[in-house]
Amino acid sequence: MPRKNNICTSRKTKKGKSLETAQLFDLTLKCILKEASHPAVVHLVNSIYKKNYPLQTTLVTFEPTEFIKKHPQTGKLRKIVTDMVITLSGEDYRDTYLVEAQIKDDLGMLLRIFNYSTSIAIAGKTVSDDGSYLEIDMPSPAVLYFGSSKTNDIIFIKIRFPHGESVLYNVPTIKILNHSISELEGMALLLPFYILKIRSELKKKGVNSEKRKLLSKELEGYIAEIVKSLEESRKNSYINEDDLALLLDSLRSMSSELYGKYKEFTEVDMSLRKWAKSGVRKALDKAKKKGRAELLALWESGVSLEEAKKMFGCETP
Secondary structure, eight states, X not given: OOOOOOTTTOOBOTTSOXXXXXXXXXXXXXXXXXXXXXXXXXXXXXXXXXXXXXXXXXXXXXXOOEEEEEOTTTOOEEEEEOSEEEEEEETTEEEEEEEEEESSOOTTHHHHHHHHHHHHHHHTOEEOTTSSOEEOOOOEEEEEEOXXXXXXXXXXXXXXXXXXXXXXXXXXXXXXXXXXXXXXXXXXXXXXXXXXXXXXXXXXXXXXXXXHHHHHHHHHHHHHHHHHHHHHHHHTTSSOHHHHHHHHHHHHHHHHHHHTXXXXXXXXXXXXXXXXXXXXXXXXXXXXXXXXXXXXXXHHTTOOHHHHHHHTTOOOO
């Protein structure tokens, strides 16, 4: 039976159409962050925010991402859904990070990030011991760009207060496609998204079969580099075998969703299928031997690796 796309990366719209690219990478990133091992997520946060949290002893939690808020004009209640909110905690720290994913340059999303951040901060407000003031802790924001971007490394909102006071709300940006794969080695969980590199060229009008063949070869080269980089990250203990399987599976699913309709990309899909299957086999080697064949069969039928393990009582190492 041919393997279906991973449920995290091939959801359909109500009209039955494939997801838009922005929705695709947004859902895939959320899936990766929630299913990845704690050390892998900590390593990514360290790389994005230039921190040095210990990989093995830091606890990772995902905060609630929905808030109910009144509309300032109408007074009607509305639901605000934030992006990825990650809290890292240890013996003497508890820090929250808000990660927003973008595919196009858009300064307007700064207001969304600020709105999300204030909602998160207000939900965790504290009152001073003498009851004279409130304290809120804003999460540290960052924007990940998965398309070609000309935005600055730091973008900001200038907030003016009465009496002439003002502060800058700074948001760092990570522009994935502006870097080489080797430069992104410290961000293993983001590497599958590098296959968006050829997307804009492929979407141009007038791209013929010969051009698509060249683009498929270019993509194949990127994928070989990505797999090599992921293997290095595994050897360095930044990700584990399960993370590697998850990322290869996500890479294969995204590639199929983005480029599967073009016959010129058939060989790329076949290569990715082999890599993804190999990654899953390695991950299952660390699971219980009982039911290993059944687990692989479940994965090939479209069930995620984590769900297959749960069904057979296999704990993630």
